Structure formats: C-alpha cells, structure tokens
Amino acid sequence: MKRKIKQLTIILNxxxxxxxxxxxxxxxxxxxxxxxxxxKKSELEDQIIELYDKFKxxxxxxxxxxxxxxxxxxxxxxxxxxxxxxxxxxxxxKMRRSVAQKFIKHFILLGVDSFIIAxxxxxxxxxxxxLSSEKEIxxxxxxxxxxxxFEQAVSFMIEKGILxxxxxxxxxxxxxxxxxxxxxxxxFNAVVERFNY
Numbered sequence: 001m002k003r004k005i006k007q008l009t010i011i012l013n014x015x016x017x018x019x020x021x022x023x024x025x026x027x028x029x030x031x032x033x034x035x036x037x038x039x040k041k042s043e044l045e046d047q048i049i050e051l052y053d054k055f056k057x058x059x060x061x062x063x064x065x066x067x068x069x070x071x072x073x074x075x076x077x078x079x080x081x082x083x084x085x086x087x088x089x090x091x092x093x094k095m096r097r098s099v100a101q102k103f104i105k106h107f108i109l110l111g112v113d114s115f116i117i118a119x120x121x122x123x124x125x126x127x128x129x130x131l132s133s134e135k136e137i138x139x140x141x142x143x144x145x146x147x148x149x150f151e152q153a154v155s156f157m158i159e160k161g162i163l164x165x166x167x168x169x170x171x172x173x174x175x176x177x178x179x180x181x182x183x184x185x186x187x188f189n190a191v192v193e194r195f196n197y
Contacts (some may be wrong), residue, residue: 061110074116077103081124085131093131097145100124114160121153122169129176140183147187150174154191163195 027035036044051058081100085093100120107117125146131137154170157163163170174192177185 057109070112070116073107073112074119077107077120078123081120082127085127095128095131095137095139095142097124097149100149114156114162115165118153118157118160118162118166121149121156122166122173125149125153125173126169129173129180132180132182133176143182143184146177146182147184147191150188151191154195158195 039047052062053059077100081103084096084099087093100123103120104117104124107120128142128146132142137143150173154163157166157170171192174185174188177188182188
C-alpha cells in the first residue's frame with residue numbers, strides 16, 4: 001500500500017530552489033505475514049540475524065527472550081532509580097522521574113511481568129518519599145511528577161488486575177504524602193478514594 005506522504009519545498013533567498021514529492025510504502029501486518037510466509041527458512045533466518053545486528057531494540061528483545069532474567073533487570077532498575085535520590089558518589093540528588101519512566105517503558109515493551117513493573121513504579125515513589133522525609137524539597141515540579149507517577153502506577157495495576165496485591169504499598173504512599181505535608185497530598189487521597197469505592 002503506497003501513501004503520498006509529503007510535498008517538500010525548500011525556499012532560499014525568497015526563491016523556490018527545490019521541489020519534490022515523495023512517497024513511502026507502509027506495510028500492513030497482513031502484508032508482512034504474506035511476505036514472511038513466502039520466504040525460505042534460510043532467508044528468514046538471515047533477515048532475523050540482520051535485524052539483530054542492525055537494531056539495538058531487536059538485540060535487547062532477543063536477549064531478554066532467551067534469558068529473561070527479570071530479577072537482574074529489577075535490581076538494576078532499583079539501583080539506578082535510588083541513585084537519582086541517594087547518589088552513591090555523594091553528589092546532589094538529581095531526582096529525575098524520567099529515569100524510572102525509561103525503565104518502566106522498557107519493561108512494558110519487553111513484556112516483563114506486570115508485578116515487576118508495578119514494583120518499579122511504586123519503588124520510584126517510595127524512594128523519593130525517603131529523600132523528602134530527610135530533606136525539604138521546594139520544587140513544585142517534584143510533587144507534580146510524583147502524583148503523575150502515582151496515578152500512572154494505580155491505573156496500570158487496575159488495568160492488569162493486580163491492585164489488590166499492592167494495595168498496602170499504595171495506601172502507605174498516600175499516607176506518607178499526608179504525613180510529610182506534601183502540598184498536593186489531597187491529590188494522592190483522591191486517587192486512593194476513587195479505587196476504594
């Protein structure tokens with residue numbers, strides 16, 4: 001299936017210097033299945049090896065498929081997330097939510113067990129609360145990112161049907177936000193109240 005994507009015009013010094021129309025072929029899943037079924041086994045093997053060599057994401061996926069060591073993935077994720085709040089080398093904490101988000105997105109893409117993903121989601125908030133219990137955090141963005149993480153975690157657990165298994169940790173996070181007098185603790189309360197009904 002061919003789709004016309006764009007007409008490209010480059011204007012330099014108020015003159016149209018270059019104009020072209022290009023299109024790309026977008027392969028549907030059905031087209032891909034047909035294409036793959038027509039390949040010989042050796043051709044298919046060659047293509048998979050080529051994909052493995054060319055694309056980091058494919059290599060990561062196959063490494064996980066053949067050695068799904070989720071325990072090591074979890075340990076590595078927790079170590080790097082905790083380093084954002086309690087740096088090993090005594091630097092100032094960076095407190096970047098994006099570090100945890102990258103792990104979560106990566107785990108979802110790989111198809112890691114939902115319990116492990118939920119554990120990482122909650123851990124990223126719990127470690128941030130550990131820091132804020134020791135040190136006052138004045139950046140409003142910190143609290144906003146924590147409620148975003150909390151809402152994402154609860155939504156994920158509801159979607160996967162595993163909220164009950166993590167309910168005590170969810171409630172503990174909500175209680176801690178109130179105990180530490182986070183400026184948006186009422187938003188944490190609202191999330192917990194929604195799933196209690």
